[in-house]
Every structure is written in C-alpha cells, then in structure tokens.
Amino acid sequence: xxxxxxxxxxxxxxxxxxxxxxxxxxxxxxxxxxxxxxxxxxxxxxxxxxxxxxxxxxxxxxxxxxxxxxxxxxxxxxxxxxxxxxxxxxxxxxxxxxxxxxxxxxxxxxxxxxxxxxxxxxxxxxxxxxxxxxxxxxxxxxxxxxxxxxxxxxxxxxxxxxxxxxxxxxxxxxxxxxxxxxxxxxxxxxxxxxxxxxxxxxxxxxxxxxxxxxxxxxxxxxxxxxxxxxxxxxxxxxxxxxxxxxxxxxxxxxxxxxxxxxxxxxxxxxxxxxx
Amino acid sequence: xxxxxxxxxxxxxxxxxxxxxxxxxxxxxxxxxxxxxxxxxxxxxxxxxxxxxxxxxxxxxxxxxxxxxxxxxxxxxxxxxxxxxxxxxxxxxxxxxxxxxxxxxxxxxxxxxxxxxxxxxxxxxxxxxxxxxxxxxxxxxxxxxxxxxxxxxxxxxxxxxxxxxxxxxxxxxxxxxxxxxxxxxxxxxxxxxxxxxxxxxxxxxxxxxxxxxxxxxxxxxxxxxxxxxxxxxxxxxx
Amino acid sequence: xxxxxxxxxxxxxxxxxxxxxxxxxxxxxxxxxxxxxxxxxxxxxxxxxxxxxxxxxxxxxxxxxxxxxxxxxxxxxxxxxxxxxxxxxxxxxxxxxxxxxxxxxxxxxxxxxxxxxxxxxxxxxxxxxxxxxxxxxxxxxxxxxxxxxxxxxxxxxxxxxxxxxxxxxxxxxxxxxxxxxxxxxxxxxxxxxxxxxxxxxxxxxxxxxxxxxxxxxxxxxxxxxxxxxxxxxxxxxxxxxxxxxxxxxxxxxxxxxxxxxxxxxxxxxxxxxxxxxxxxxxxxxxxxxxxxxxxxxxxxxxxxxxxxxxxxxxxxxxxxxxxxxxxxxxxxxxxxxxxxxxxxxxxxxxxxxxxxxxxxxxxxxxxxxxxxxxxxxxxxxxxxxxxxxxxxxxxxxxxxxxxxxxxxxxxxxxxxxxxxxxxxxxxxxxxx
Numbered sequence: 027x028x029x030x031x032x033x034x035x036x037x038x039x040x041x042x043x044x045x046x047x048x049x050x051x052x053x054x055x056x057x058x059x060x061x062x063x064x065x066x067x068x069x070x071x072x073x074x075x076x077x078x079x080x081x082x083x084x085x086x087x088x089x090x091x092x093x094x095x096x097x098x099x100x101x102x103x104x105x106x107x108x109x110x111x112x113x114x115x116x117x118x119x120x121x122x123x124x125x126x127x128x129x130x131x132x133x134x135x136x137x138x139x140x141x142x143x144x145x146x147x148x149x150x151x152x153x154x155x156x157x158x159x160x161x162x163x164x165x166x167x168x169x170x171x172x173x174x175x176x177x178x179x180x181x182x183x184x185x186x187x188x189x190x191x192x193x194x195x196x197x198x199x200x201x202x203x204x205x206x207x208x209x210x211x212x213x214x215x216x217x218x219x220x221x222x223x224x225x226x227x228x229x230x231x232x233x234x235x236x237x238x239x240x241x242x243x244x245x246x247x248x249x250x251x252x253x254x255x256x257x258x259x260x261x262x263x264x265x266x267x268x269x270x271x272x273x274x275x276x277x278x279x280x281x282x283x284x285x286x287x288x289x290x291x292x293x294x295x296x297x298x299x300x301x
Numbered sequence: 302x303x304x305x306x307x308x309x310x311x312x313x314x315x316x317x318x319x320x321x322x323x324x325x326x327x328x329x330x331x332x333x334x335x336x337x338x339x340x341x342x343x344x345x346x347x348x349x350x351x352x353x354x355x356x357x358x359x360x361x362x363x364x365x366x367x368x369x370x371x372x373x374x375x376x377x378x379x380x381x382x383x384x385x386x387x388x389x390x391x392x393x394x395x396x397x398x399x400x401x402x403x404x405x406x407x408x409x410x411x412x413x414x415x416x417x418x419x420x421x422x423x424x425x426x427x428x429x430x431x432x433x434x435x436x437x438x439x440x441x442x443x444x445x446x447x448x449x450x451x452x453x454x455x456x457x458x459x460x461x462x463x464x465x466x467x468x469x470x471x472x473x474x475x476x477x478x479x480x481x482x483x484x485x486x487x488x489x490x491x492x493x494x495x496x497x498x499x500x501x502x503x504x505x506x507x508x509x510x511x512x513x514x515x516x517x518x519x520x521x522x523x524x525x526x527x528x529x530x531x532x533x534x535x536x537x538x539x
Numbered sequence: 540x541x542x543x544x545x546x547x548x549x550x551x552x553x554x555x556x557x558x559x560x561x562x563x564x565x566x567x568x569x570x571x572x573x574x575x576x577x578x579x580x581x582x583x584x585x586x587x588x589x590x591x592x593x594x595x596x597x598x599x600x601x602x603x604x605x606x607x608x609x610x611x612x613x614x615x616x617x618x619x620x621x622x623x624x625x626x627x628x629x630x631x632x633x634x635x636x637x638x639x640x641x642x643x644x645x646x647x648x649x650x651x652x653x654x655x656x657x658x659x660x661x662x663x664x665x666x667x668x669x670x671x672x673x674x675x676x677x678x679x680x681x682x683x684x685x686x687x688x689x690x691x692x693x694x695x696x697x698x699x700x701x702x703x704x705x706x707x708x709x710x711x712x713x714x715x716x717x718x719x720x721x722x723x724x725x726x727x728x729x730x731x732x733x734x735x736x737x738x739x740x741x742x743x744x745x746x747x748x749x750x751x752x753x754x755x756x757x758x759x760x761x762x763x764x765x766x767x768x769x770x771x772x773x774x775x776x777x778x779x780x781x782x783x784x785x786x787x788x789x790x791x792x793x794x795x796x797x798x799x800x801x802x803x804x805x806x807x808x809x810x811x812x813x814x815x816x817x818x819x820x821x822x823x824x825x826x827x828x829x830x831x832x833x834x835x836x837x838x839x840x841x842x843x844x845x846x847x848x849x850x851x852x853x854x855x856x857x858x859x860x861x862x863x864x865x866x867x868x869x870x871x872x873x874x875x876x877x878x879x880x881x882x883x884x885x886x887x888x889x890x891x892x893x894x895x896x897x898x899x900x901x902x903x904x905x906x907x908x909x910x911x912x913x914x915x916x917x918x919x920x921x922x923x924x925x926x927x928x929x930x931x932x933x934x935x936x937x938x939x940x941x942x943x944x945x946x947x948x949x950x951x952x953x954x955x956x957x958x959x960x961x962x963x964x965x966x967x968x969x970x971x
Binding site: 100102105107130131133134137138140142144145146147156157160161207210211214 | 784852854858859860861864873877
C-alpha cells in the first residue's frame with residue numbers, strides 16, 4: 027500500500043454516506059453513532075438501518091470499524107472499559123443504550139456468532155442447552171431436548187451429530203464447530219443474529235455450508251454479517267455497507283454495490299485498487 | 302458519479318496487465334474489423350473483385366481474434382473474480398467482440414457481393430446511394446470504436462443518435478431498389494444483391510449502436526439497451 | 540554467464556563453510572545442555588543417596604530382652620494397687636534388679652552404672668506402660684524387649700567402632716563384653732523402628748519420633764489451605780475479571796508481585812506482631828502458623844491463578860456473554876472451571892512452599908520443644924522442617940540419622956503433593 031491517501035483527505039472525501047442507508051420499518055435503526063476508545067474515535071457519525079429479515083453485509087478494510095460497530099448492537103463493547111458509544115441505537119422502538127435496557131435481555135434478543143468457532147469445552151448438548159437454561163426457556167428436560175434438537179436442525183448440524191450429542195463440542199471439525207455456535211445462538215431464539223467474520227477460519231467447503239445456512243436463516247432472523255471476503259458479501263447479503271476509516275461510505279443493494287458502486291472508495295476497495 | 306475508470310492501480314500488477322492486454326486486443330480487433338468494412342465497401346463501390354476476395358478470405362482473422370479474446374476474458378473471470386468497473390469492462394469487452402465479429406461477417410458479405418457484382422459488370426456509379434450509406438456506416442463504426450477506446454459516454458451517445466439517419470438512408474435505398482425492380486424486372490437479381498449489401502451496412506450500424514451502449518454500461522454502470530435515446534439521456538442525467 | 544556461475548558457486552561454498560561452523564555450534568550447545576542436566580541429576584542423586592544412607596539407621600532400632608519381675612516391694616506399691624500408685628512405682632529399680640540378675644559378677648558401683656546405661660532411659664516408662672495395661676502382671680516375671688541406649692545403638696550399627704580405641708568411643712570395653720554376652724543369648728534384636736513415625740519428640744534420640752511434627756505440619760497446611768485458597772482465588776478472580784483498570788489496581792498488582800519476593804521471615808515478624816501480640820492468637824499453634832504461611836503463599840496463589848485466568852481464551856468469555864450470561868455467570872460457569880487446573884497447580888506449589896518453610900515459624904514460637912502430639916489447631920505444635928532444624932542442632936550423634944530420616948519423610952510429603960498436583964491437573968484439564 028504505497029498510495030495511501032492521508033487521513034484528512036479521506037475525511038474530506040467522505041462527507042456523507044452515499045446510497046440508501048434508511049429502510050422502511052427497520053429492525054434496528056442507528057443514528058449519528060460515534061464510538062471512542064479513550065480519546066481515539068473509531069466510528070464517525072454512522073447512521074444506518076437494518077431491515078427486517080434481511081442479510082446486511084458490513085465490508086471494509088481492516089481497522090475500518092465495522093467490527094466495532096457490529097459489537098455496539100448487542101453492547102459487547104460494554105466489557106471494554108475505554109469504549110464509549112454515543113448516538114442512537116434502536117431495536118424496533120426500544121433504545122438499546124437506555125439505562126433501563128439490561129444487556130442480558132438485549133443479548134437474548136440479539137445473538138452473536140464470532141470469527142473463531144468458540145464452543146464451550148462441554149458436550150454438544152450442553153453447548154446448545156446453555157442459553158435456554160440460562161434464560162429459563164425450558165421448564166423441563168423434554169422441552170430442553172426439543173429446543174436443542176430443533177436448534178441443531180436449524181443449524182444443519184443435527185444429522186451429523188445426532189448419535190453423539192454427549193461428545194465434546196470441541197472435538198468437531200471447524201465448520202461443524204461454527205454451526206454448533208450458530209445452533210447455540212439460535213437456541214435462545216433471538217430476533218437478530220450478528221456474525222463477525224463467521225467463515226474466515228474455515229475451508230471453502232465449510233464456508234459454503236455456512237453461507238447456505240445464512241441464506242436459510244434469513245427466513246426467520248435478521249442477520250448482520252461482517253466479512254472480509256467480498257465474494258461472500260456478494261453471495262449472502264441483500265444489502266452491503268462499506269466502511270472506511272470509521273465512516274460509512276456507501277450503503278446499497280448488494281447487486282448494485284458489486285457491479286456499480288457510486289463512491290470511488292467503494293470502487294477501489296471492491297476492485298482491489300490502491301486507495 | 303465519482304468513479305472514474307482506470308485500469309491501473311490494482312494492488313495486483315498482473316491484473317492491471319491482463320486487463321490492459323485484453324482491452325488492447327479488443328481495440329486491435331476493432332481496427333481489423335474497421336479495415337475489413339472499409340475494404341469491403343471499396344471493393345463493392347469500385348468493382349474490384351480481387352479486393353473483394355481478399356476481404357472475404359480475411360474474415361477468419363477476425364474470428365480467431367474473437368476466440369482468443371473470449372478465452373482471455375474467461376481466464377480473468379476465473380482468476381480474478383472482477384467486481385464493479387473491472388467486471389463491467391470484461392463484460393463489455395466480451396459483448397463488444399461478439400458484435401465486432403458480426404460486423405466482420407457483414408464485411409465478408411460485402412466482399413462476396415462485390416465479387417458477384419463485379420463479375421456481372423455492374424457499374425459502380427449505380428451505387429451512389431450505397432456509397433453514401435457506406436461512408437456513414439464507416440464513420441459510425443469509427444466513432445463507436447473511438448468512444449470505446451476513450452470510454453467516452455458523450456461520443457457514444459452522439460453515435461447512437463446518428464444511427465437514426467442511417468435507418469432513413471437505408472429505407473430510401475430500399476424504396477429506390479423496389480422502384481428499379483418494378484421498372485426493369487431483369488435488374489431484380491442485381492437489385493436484390495445491392496439490397497443485401499445495404500442491409501449488411503444497416504446491420505453494421507446496429508452493431509455499432511450496441512457497442513456504444515456497452516460503452517455507456519462500462520462507464521456509467523447503467524444498462525441502456527432497448528430504450529430510446531431520450532430515455533437514455535434522462536436516465537444518465539439522474 | 541560463467542562469471543555469474545562461479546560467483547554462484549562461491550556463494551554455496553561460503554554457505555557450506557559457515558554451515559559446518561553452525562552445526563558445530565549446535566552440537567556444542569546440545570552437549571553443554573546434556574552436561575548441565577547430568578550434573579544436576581548427579582547432585583540430586585548424591586543428595587538423595589547421602590540422605591538415604593544417613594537416614595537408614597533411624598529406621599532400625601535395637602532392643603534388648605530383659606526378664607523383668609514386677610516385684611511389689613521394689614516397686615514400692617501395695618498389691619492390688621490402684622492406677623495412681625502404679626504410675627508412681629519405682630520401675631527403675633525393677634529394671635536395675637533384672638539387669639544385675641543377668642550379670643551377677645558385676646559388683647562395682649561404677650560398673651553397675653555402666654551396665655544400666657546399656658538400656659534406654661525411656662525403658663522404665665515402657666515397662667510401666669506394660670504393667671499399667673495389665674495390673675495383674677504385678678508379682679510375675681515377664682520377658683520384655685526394651686530399647687537399647689542410643690550409644691549402644693550406634694555401636695551396634697557401626698562395626699568399625701569395635702576396632703577403635705576404647706577412649707575414642709562412648710561404649711567401654713566391659714560394656715562391649717556384656718553386649719556380646721547378651722547377643723550370644725539372643726537377647727539383642729534389631730527391629731523396624733515404627734516408633735519413629737508414631738511417637739513425639741524426645742531428648743533421647745532412640746525415643747524421638749516425628750509424629751508430633753507430622754501432625755503439626757498437616758494441621759498447619761490445612762489451616763493454610765483453608766485460608767489461602769479461597770482468599771487467593773477470590774482476590775485473583777476479582778483483580779483479573781472485575782477490577783477496573785486504573786492506578787489503584789496497578790498499585791495492587793505491583794504490591795502483590797513484590798510481596799512474593801519478600802523474605803519469609805518478615806511474614807513471621809508480622810505474624811508475631813499482629814496475630815499474636817495484637818489479636819492474641821495462641822502462639823506456637825498450627826492456627827497462627829497457618830495464618831502466617833497464608834500471608835506468605837497468597838501472592839504465589841494470586842499470581843498463578845491470575846496467569847491461569849488470563850490464559851483462558853477471551854473467545855469463551857465472548858461466547859458466554861453473547862448468549863446473555865451475566866459477568867458473574869460467565870466467570871464462575873466458564874472461566875474459573877477452565878482455569879482450575881492452573882489455579883490448583885499454583886495452590887499446590889504454594890502449599891509445597893509453605894510446607895518447607897522454617898523461618899517465619901521460628902518467629903511465632905513453633906520452634907519450641909514439644910513432646911505431645913497436637914490434637915487441634917490451637918495446641919502447641921511444631922512442623923517437619925522446624926523439627927529437622929531442631930534435630931540438626933542436637934549434639935547427640937543419633938540425631939543425625941533422625942534428621943536425615945525426617946528429611947526423607949518431608950520429601951515424601953512434597954512428592955505426594957506434587958503428584959496430587961499432576962493428578963488434579965490431568966483430571967481437570969480441558970482442551971479447546
């Protein structure tokens with residue numbers, strides 16, 4: 027990267043988000059979001075709506091703030107002491123950052139899947155049953171069994187593990203582990219699933235399985251996915267948002283973004299150019 | 302519209318070179334086709350059967366170039382999975398060369414009819430309208446290729462606009478030939494040959510129009526096929 | 540071209556040349572490493588063998604068989620006597636009488652004294668206990684094995700002494716003759732010294748055992764464990780998972796680290812000043828010893844536990860939090876169980892450290908000479924390392940063997956604890 031445009035120029039170049047950041051009846055709406063780590067600002071004035079039952083991909087170069095922004099949705103940034111979030115986050119009509127909003131409840135409604143598959147070193151069954159037990163979603167063992175099985179089915183893993191539900195979750199292959207993590211997330215029946223580069227540690231076949239799964243999950247969940255793979259964004263999402271240096275540069279239909287982006291920076295990024 | 306098209310500045314230098322190469326090949330093919338058309342027209346108007354033969358026998362070069370460029374484009378798609386402007390460039394090259402190949406075929410037709418008409422001792426002076434049409438088409442092809450080379454949307458739109466006069470000229474030739482045939486049924490054979498040539502030229506004009514539409518798609522990312530020129534302009538001004 | 544080729548070749552030559560040197564270096568280093576390991580191993584082997592050889596005599600004990608008549612007259616008790624009277628009896632006289640009966644030709648007062656010195660001064664209590672256990676034996680004659688004196692013991696265990704000058708040894712020639720006579724009659728026997736493990740300390744080496752120190756050690760370690768594990772774990776979990784990152788926690792962290800490097804005797808002084816003088820905890824007791832050792836092991840446990848907690852991948856925390864677990868649930872349902880092997884290892888290392896500690900215990904009076912085996916954490920007690928220290932300081936030759944034997948017991952204790960650490964580690968370890 028020899029021709030990096032100096033930061034001030036970039037900020038000059040991104041005056042306003044290009045495209046259509048707002049949707050009708052959004053599932054989550056965010057307005058004028060700024061995120062700071064101590065004095066360093068990581069997100070600048072981002073306003074974006076997440077539509078119901080859509081897959082929206084957040085793309086951008088490393089350090090562009092897309093993961094930081096994603097972690098604001100379920101307040102995972104709360105655990106980072108130096109992190110400060112301002113602006114408005116609403117899940118339907120509720121203020122995510124309101125004083126009365128319990129992050130525990132919020133995270134039951136907005137689940138998250140991480141970059142590295144991170145099953146608990148427990149059995150497959152216990153991994154999936156952990157969330158429902160935590161929130162008391164099952165009143166007896168039979169109900170819990172049902173939740174576990176249906177979650178595994180929805181995650182497309184049940185057929186592969188039905189004979190060894192008591193085997194350790196960490197003994198599965200990488201792709202299976204990630205699907206186990208997805209099953210664990212949907213066992214809590216969230217409305218929104220956040221995915222932070224869910225396939226970046228997987229081989230192409232496992233990746234394809236996960237992508238297929240994301241497509242199926244769209245029927246019942248709203249999905250926000252951060253990805254480094256532009257092809258993946260192009261394949262799984264309906265809308266794509268391009269972040270650059272903490273700013274939301276362009277949002278639009280995935281089809282449009284990948285054939286005819288409006289902003290030069292988006293164009294440069296998705297065609298693999300300097301800048 | 303902030304994007305400006307450039308083939309360079311990819312992080313991968315090989316990718317830059319590949320795109321540049323395939324674009325140059327397409328332009329070379331355009332040059333070859335342009336020469337074929339102008340030679341074919343010359344053979345027809347000046348009744349030179351030798352030149353006609355040369356045009357007819359050179360079409361394989363155009364075909365070979367199409368195959369070659371097609372393959373290169375396929376490889377770029379497979380290897381680079383281009384997006385946005387790169388994708389549009391490769392797509393418009395693939396389509397442009399298809400049209401160029403068809404233009405090459407029409408030029409071959411012109412060459413063939415030139416041989417036949419020359420053999421029958423038909424005088425060139427009879428084709429004055431055809432010459433007019435031919436000059437017009439040559440100019441249009443040149444402009445279209447120029448617009449493609451320079452990725453010039455303005456020039457492409459002007460070229461598309463110019464195609465309407467082409468159609469009028471073709472209609473005029475048709476009417477004239479019908480009159481001729483009615484006057485002198487012995488001339489029907491040659492009149493039909495002349496008409497086929499006019500038809501070929503008109504088709505070349507259509508292909509030029511397509512190429513210009515690809516230029517608009519390449520630069521603006523808008524598909525302007527099958528819409529009227531006014532709608533096209535209105536859409537691009539948005 | 541050829542120029543280039545030759546240049547290329549010379550490059551390879553150079554690499555090959557330096558390669559030889561590099562390989563030599565590597566071999567030299569490996570050899571050096573092996574030598575170091577071997578040296579260490581030899582030292583260890585030497586130490587263990589030395590201790591083993593020195594300790595061996597302590598596990599063997601010679602007994603002399605006497606025909607003891609429980610003569611009521613000599614004992615100076617009335618025949619059916621009550622327990623209190625029996626306790627006060629003159630068992631010394633009984634023993635003397637039986638010895639003089641076995642060697643009738645010994646008449647000089649000095650010789651009689653020398654003869655009586657063959658048996659341990661503790662023999663009278665041994666005889667007394669036999670009669671106390673069964674008062675009906677009053678008036679009868681019993682064949683009783685009594686302990687040999689420590690000087691006799693040493694003489695019997697070291698054959699070289701027999702050849703040496705009478706003036707160079709504590710057993711005189713006439714005593715040697717008596718011993719030979721006893722041995723000829725089959726009245727001297729060597730036995731496995733169970734008493735070493737079952738009896739308390741004594742001024743007489745042949746009677747001294749480590750049961751008191753062993754019990755004291757166990758009680759002290761239990762107190763230490765019961766106090767330092769929960770305290771250390773709680774402190775580590777709080778500091779690592781809950782405490783805000785600011786100047787105060789930095790300060791605490793530095794202090795905890797520094798505390799681990801404070802000489803242990805300082806903790807002893809602190810214990811003396813605070814626990815004993817200020818709070819009035821009974822001195823010399825396992826309770827106060829455990830408290831002092833807790834102070835000493837806490838930094839070790841906290842540091843090890845924090846390192847172990849830190850090594851739990853953050854992805855596990857993220858996973859639990861993202862599912863809606865609260866911070867406390869995340870920590871206690873996922874992080875602490877995963878860190879447990881490391882925490883346990885740290886704790887056991889801390890315990891082993893405490894086990895071997897002498898200095899702070901000297902400060903709080905656990906160095907006292909205590910014969911009774913402690914029954915609770917407030918009884919006066921001593922611990923193994925202090926016992927070793929005490930014995931090593933004693934003038935009697937036989938205590939040298941006792942010292943080594945006690946060291947062996949201490950080492951076995953440590954090995955057991957380390958094995959326990961390994962087993963626990965294996966048991967709790969989880970892969971992720």
